[in-house]
Amino acid sequence: MILHGDSLQVLKTFEENSIEALVTDPPYGLSKMTEANIHKCLTAWLSGEDYIHKDKGFMKKDWDSFVPSPALWKEVFRVLKPGAHGLVFAGSRTQDLMTMSLRLAGFEIRDTLMWLYSSGFPKSHNVSLSVQKKEPENMDWEGWGTALKPAYEPIILVRKPPSGTI
Numbered sequence: 334m335i336l337h338g339d340s341l342q343v344l345k346t347f348e349e350n351s352i353e354a355l356v357t358d359p360p361y362g363l364s365k366m367t368e369a370n371i372h373k374c375l376t377a378w379l380s381g382e383d384y385i386h387k388d389k390g391f392m393k394k395d396w397d398s399f400v401p402s403p404a405l406w407k408e409v410f411r412v413l414k415p416g417a418h419g420l421v422f423a424g425s426r427t428q429d430l431m432t433m434s435l436r437l438a439g440f441e442i443r444d445t446l447m448w449l450y451s452s453g454f455p456k457s458h459n460v461s462l463s464v465q466k467k468e469p470e471n472m473d474w475e476g477w478g479t480a481l482k483p484a485y486e487p488i489i490l491v492r493k494p495p496s497g498t499i
Contacts, residue, residue: 350414352413355420361426361431362398378433378434383402405438406434409438410439418443419491428445442491443490450485
């Protein structure tokens with residue numbers, strides 16, 4: 334069965350404790366992060382409020398501007414059966430925020446798995462292009478960039494606490 338719609342609204346149509354497991358690849362929140370943004374986010378989350386991020390995410394997409402809030406994960410928590418596990422993919426730069434959001438919803442963080450890969454390209458500034466604009470003959474910086482090549486995605490293993498014993 335495939336359901337289309339806003340995750341938070343669709344989840345509200347499910348019965349409590351009715352889902353066996355979770356595997357999800359939510360927005361990673363790959364937008365501009367500042368100390369002020371993180372402070373505002375955590376303050377809002379700890380107050381039980383949502384945080385609305387102003388910057389756009391990966392490839393300038395609004396839907397990827399920030400990781401899902403605890404409000405969404407609380408609804409996921411509600412529909413999962415006690416003891417159910419979940420796999421939540423995250424971005425390497427925002428895994429900490431995803432984990433915090435999951436914790437604030439009540440999930441136990443059991444472990445972190447890694448999806449390792451060798452494809453992809455550095456999402457960084459090409460240093461050689463900047464140097465060559467000023468010094469066209471200078472090829473010393475060919476292949477240099479300002480970020481590492483992505484090579485993994487963390488997968489956060491969560492569990493809704495069991496009721497009773499395992």
